[in-house]
Amino acid sequence: MIEIADASLVDWSRAQFALTAMYHWVFVPLTLGITFILAFMETLYVKTGNEEWKKITKFWMTIFGINFAIGVATGIILEFEFGTNWSNYSWFVGDIFGAPLAIEGILAFFMESTFIAIMFFGWNKVGRKTHLLATWLTAIGANLSALWILVANGWMQKPVGMVFNPETARNEMQSFWDVLFSQTAVDKWLHATSSGFVLASVFVIGISAWYLLKNREIMLAKKSIVVASVFGLLSSVYLVWTGDNSARTIAHDQPMKFAALEGLYNGSEGAGLVAIGMFSSNVADPTNENLKDFSMKLEIPNFLSYMAFLDWDAFVPGVHDLINGNEKYGYMSANEKIERGKVAIAKLGEFKEAKKAGNDSLATALKAELTSADFQNNYFKYFGYGYFTNTNDLIPNVPLTFYSFHIMVGLGFFFILLFILSLIYIWKGTFEKKKWFMKMAIISIPLAYVASQAGWIVAEVGRQPWVVQDLMPTISAVTKISSGSVMLTFWLFAVLFTVLLIAELKIMFRQIKIGPKH
Amino acid sequence: MFENLSMLALQQYWWVLVSVLAALFVFLTFVQGGQTLLYTIGKTEAEKTIILNTLGRKWEFTFTTLVTFGGAFFASFPLFYSTSFGGAYWVWLAILIVFVIQAVAYEYRKKPANLLGAKTFEIFLVLNGLLGTILIGTAVGTFFNGAMFSLNDLNQVQWQTPFRGLEAVLTFHNVALGLAVFFLARILGLLYFIFTVDNEAIVTRSRKQMLVNSALFLVFFLYFLVWLILKEGFAVAPENGVVSMEKFKYLHNLLQMPLVLVILLVGVFGVLWGIISTIFMNSLKGFIFAGAGTVLTVLALFFVAGFNNTAFYPSVYDLQSSLTIQNASSSKFTLVAMSYVSLLIPFVLAYIVYFWRAINSKKITDEEMKEESHVY
Incomplete structure (x- = not known):
């Protein structure tokens, strides 16, 4: 039931949307x-x-x-x-x-x-x-x-x-x-x-x-x-x-995004805010080349905890806490979320099969289960995670x-x-x-x-990787079409918008040079 | 109050609203039609300036109506939005691109240092008028002739041709509607010049152009209409939603919905009266009749496409994937919420009409072009 588009289609579709x-x-x-x-x-x-x-x-x-x-x-x-x-x-x-x-x-x-x-x-x-x-x-x-x-x-x-x-x-x-x-x-x-x-x-x-x-x-x-x-x-x-x-x-609501925008890999209580920082080419985590070490950073102690939770000593989760889970502070591991997402997707598939087979009593029972508060809060909430196998795919581009x-x-x-x-x-x-x-x-x-x-x-x-946070990943949101078509429209728009932008700037500069009508 | 309506009544209410937006859009394509006549009617620079300024004060209404049509369709019938836009990719992108080039053309054409030169921006406007109308008309033709798609368990679209919607041009009935819209837009453009411009040369040339454009419009429109009445249509069984082919379906729709038949006849008569009174009786107000007639005609065609248990976006690849106002609509909650928002539409229309008249209170002249501070 689940079809994942090929990577180049997703990339070109994202590129086109980002461009426009x-x-x-x-x-x-x-x-x-x-x-x-x-x-x-x-x-x-x-x-x-x-x-x-x-x-x-x-x-x-x-x-x-x-x-x-x-x-x-x-x-x-x-x-x-x-x-x-x-x-x-x-x-x-x-x-x-x-x-x-x-x-x-x-x-x-x-x-x-x-x-x-x-x-x-x-x-x-x-x-x-x-x-x-x-x-x-x-x-x-x-x-x-x-x-x-x-x-x-x-x-x-x-x-x-x-x-x-x-x-x-x-x-x-x-x-x-x-x-x-x-x-x-x-x-x-x-x-x-x-x-x-x-x-x-x-x-x-x-x-x-x-x-x-x-x-x-x-x-x-x-x-x-x-x-x-x-x-x-x-x-x-x-x-x-x-x-x-x-x-x-x-x-x-989006702790992973928060960790990424601060380059916070390992969470801590009283976390400091990196006011200025530069990444080195060293990889901080051998399993993920996206996570680079800082080569230089200027940190204001405890400030990040305050910014996030208005509490100087609050725990701010880092990328690793969100991926591996952190029981002490109540963060579920990504693998667990993936498992739960798969359960939600499978259950929906069962429901669709029952409907198709005309098995109404089973379909009704499955629908009741799917829409129950327990299932919604514990499984459907992680629906989108079911599309992933590699937890590294859940981390956005940190630098x-x-x-x-x-x-x-x-x-x-x-x-x-x-x-x-x-x-x-x-x-x-x-x-x-x-x-x-x-x-x-x-x-x-x-x-x-x-x-x-x-x-x-x-x-x-x-x-990223979400189009709808936790529910729909970018890879499953895309229109099924040849990536060549999207590549072509990407370049069409790129050329068209660039030409129009240059025209706009030239006109704008000229009007400023001309100044107001006297 | 909307909460008490049945789901079907809400779906019908929203089909009416979407149809009204479509009808207003086709009426407002007098801007596009007028653009294609730029060189035919405007022989001197001053004449071109008048033409582009009388149209230029209205282009944004057409554009905004198109955008709102898309938004309203998305909100009320999201399955159409995801199926048609995602499926017939090339058709919709081609339409969008010709509207992109229109949006800058008015403002940039006359400005110094505009990179591409006035002529290029004029060609942008001609292309927008030509392709915008023909493509949209052809795309709407698929409402009656079907498209090549199927939907999976999750209601996701799979398009069945590599041409992604462009194959619609292979069905002449679709193209006939496209060409009918194109020539109608030109007629409306001519009538708008006659209605709003105070310049003898422009008015005389516009009158002269009426005959040939009207003749071509009638050829394509009547072909479209007669074939529509005679052809098979996509009927939906009300008890189980199964779609099947029915002989003379659209004729049946007209006969079973006499009000729609009346709207269609009054609409066609309005367009014809607008044309006849201008060509043979030297009237200056043909635009009003033809414009109102256009709105009614398009409205009736949309009603025929969607009401009376008809699939409005049929699939010829897999009949059971066809979209109907029932299977393509939003949830009841969303339709109710949106219906409350729709109560503001009369208010929006009222201020548009009020300020439209304020700008159009006097006819546009050469002198005004010289005095006006913002000229396209």
């Missing part, structure tokens, strides 16, 4: 944040009646439009890829996962597309206040779009509010509110949107700094810096707070997760510093005299994108 998701995420965070910056600026225009603010709003709106178009282009692929490349997944969880996607379309996308048209074309067609309302609704619509897809993603990281139905061989929703308000989903949305606010603020400050460095558009640049620095500072503090919450949720996490966090704190200095210098009127700072602000733009992408690598690489 990462390209899409190049454009989304700027949209999430800059729409609010536009709304603030236009609000200032409507409040003060100062035409300068209108000019500033329109300039950033042009930049936004260029970015938005390609964000839309890359987004449509993602939605349909769940079906085209992950069709087994789509059925297994479609009853839960489809709803947020539909709501996203009905409630958020239409809001965004209707009001964006008013924002761009409505200056002379609707009243000033209506136009302002449209700008605000575009920002809200964009961020609501993010909500629904992140609810879906949050559910994959921590499946809640559903029960498995053996008749249909899928998970079915039992509580819409549990899915919507799951801690993981809420954390994800708040963290991802606020990261967009920070990125957009860095973007606006960086470009404004370039104008100041070139000694042009002084008024536009300074006013933009004020808005972006305040918004950026508030957002980044919030970003740290939501990130901190996310870490705790991960430690609780990639570790580095991405640390780059993201490090840059996050760097941006706070950037916003504070930016505010101080603009307050004192010395911004345009600090050449080093203006250059740093410009360099910060690509860094913001790096941090943003790194965040998603932590989230998605860190949770």
Whole structure:
């Protein structure tokens, strides 16, 4: 009954999804944040009646439009890829996962597309206040779009509010509110949107700094810096707070991901946080080449225990505790989980056989057993583990997760510093005299994108090998198709998106060079 | 309130909603149809600018409707989503790619330093209009002619041809629907120009184009419709869900659901009246009739495909793998939850219509193109 796709198909399918998701995420965070910056600026225009603010709003709106178009282009692929490349997944969880996607379309996308048209074309067609309302609704619509897809993603990281139905061989929703308000989903949305606010603020400050460095558009640049620095500072503090919450949720629900992002192999009480670390080429564990030793690390004692469980002495499990099990602290071994998963899969197979043979009484008994609370909690919970034989396959890529996490966090704190200095210098009127700072602000733009992408690598690489945590591994989620077909579409998208990205960047740079219309 | 509905009633309610989205989408492909007429109607740069701006203010609605159609189908009939998208891989990816190139084309065409040049972005728009409509129409044709797949015990799809859906073009009836949608989109595009543009050359050329496009539309549409009425269909036995072939199934559906027959006839009449009043009576408002007629016609075709114990996504490889609104749907819980969300749809439609009218209150002119701050 169980068919596992060949490795190259899984790899190409993952590569294609990663490619489209990462390209899409190049454009989304700027949209999430800059729409609010536009709304603030236009609000200032409507409040003060100062035409300068209108000019500033329109300039950033042009930049936004260029970015938005390609964000839309890359987004449509993602939605349909769940079906085209992950069709087994789509059925297994479609009853839960489809709803947020539909709501996203009905409630958020239409809001965004209707009001964006008013924002761009409505200056002379609707009243000033209506136009302002449209700008605000575009920002809200964009961020609501993010909500629904992140609810879906949050559910994959921590499946809640559903029960498995053996008749249909899928998970079915039992509580819409549990899915919507799951801690993981809420954390994800708040963290991802606020990261967009920070990125957009860095973007606006960086470009404004370039104008100041070139000694042009002084008024536009300074006013933009004020808005972006305040918004950026508030957002980044919030970003740290939501990130901190996310870490705790991960430690609780996805301990393997947590161990990977800290490079923690052997758990301990009062575990230290590696603030800075480098892996050597030495393998820490002869059975798994993925686990490398640290060649250098700077550790803050007890901090990891506190971050994970708000207790300086709490036990944080490492990779080995999760694989080999740790009785003392109540962690089941991976082999035990694999055995239980196999029992769940076999039981489902028996049920299907009984149904096929027309043995109704046996089928009814098996269904009752499959859906009993005892079976659900002790066996079905580990359903996905039944697909594995080698416990090493349960460990994500530790160095990639570790580095991405640390780059993201490090840059996050760097941006706070950037916003504070930016505010101080603009307050004192010395911004345009600090050449080093203006250059740093410009360099910060690509860094913001790096941090943003790194965040998603932590989230998605860190949770491998799971598509749905503990229930469905990536290898069983994929559409059965020749890997050559997926390879071909991978390259098609790679070329297409790269060409469009280059076009986008060229247009964007040129528009910035041209500057606002006088 | 939705909790008290039967499972079947909920499935039917969601089939209606999915059909409405499909119908609105086909109506909104006037954007795609209009794009394919860029060079036929727009002879000068100024004319092309007007055409692309009158369409460009609406392209996102078509795009968003397509995305929402996908999302709503996923939520309400996930087995269709996993079977068709995963199975007919190449068809859907081809459709997606032509929508990707559309999304950037409006914004980038006129911008300096756009890498590919204005002409390339214009070709993107023409390709989107041409392939987008034909491919989607052909794919929907398989609702009536079936596809080559089977489902295993876990409801996972196995596609039975290496062409992954592209084999649909081998059935002319599918292609006829694709071409009918294509020419209908062009008619709607022409009617939209006549309805919204204040430029004599564009309006005159659009009127001239109406005749040939209407004739071609009628050829393919009538072929599709007549063959549909005469052909065998995929019937589902209501007592046990067994699928079998039934002669004149779709004719029976129309006769057994007289309301659907009326919707179809009114729809076709609306499209014809839109065409006739424009060609022979110089009307400027043909777009309204043809647009409303399109919505009703597509709605009726979807009802014929899914209601009255019919398999809406049949498998000709294994009849019993065919999808029906009953075996492909979400659980009752999800359908109920989504039904509450659907109560917001009238509100969404209301604000779309309100702001659509605000933008369209005046006809688009050359002067506006010179004054407007955001021009495509």
